[in-house]
Amino acid sequence: MKLIVSIVHSDDADALIRTLQDKGHRCTKISTTGGFLREGNATILIGADPAQVDTVLEIIRDSCHSRTQMVSPLPPVAEAGELYVPRPVEVQIGGATVFVLDVEQSAKF
Ligand code: 2BA
Secondary structure, three states: OEEEEEEEEHHHHHHHHHHHHHOOOOOEEEEEEOOOOOOEEEEEEEEEOHHHHHHHHHHHHHHOOOEEEEEOOOOOOOOOOOOOOOOOEEEEEOOEEEEEEEOOOOOOO
């Protein structure tokens, strides 16, 4: 068995989950926070047979879209009297960041 861990934008999570369910895949959504932007995103866990991995990856690719966002970097340490004018920079987020892991054992009790 494989565990597909997919970090997606919160706005894409519901559509992704709906499509996974419609196509017979089981999944779990965890509300998570990105370390860089410190904003909410969603982590979707999908347990799947190895033969289903490509199909699941295709569903994720089709359901999740990349976006750009302006971010203000944290100010550097400034000397007294220095003026720091923050200049927002553009970052590209997603569509999805995906990790495929081998599952050593799985059980339901
Ligand atoms: P965040 O950490 O909030 O990152 C959001 C976006 O900010 C990233 O998009 C990337 O474009 C940019 N970014 C991240 N770290 C950066 C840095 N040190 N310098 C400049 N720009 C930076 P994505 O790469 O699409 O990542 C989206 C979310 O996926 C991340 O949200 C994080 O929650 C997760 N993620 C991405 N790579 C990961 C990894 N290797 N391990 C664990 N989680 C990861």
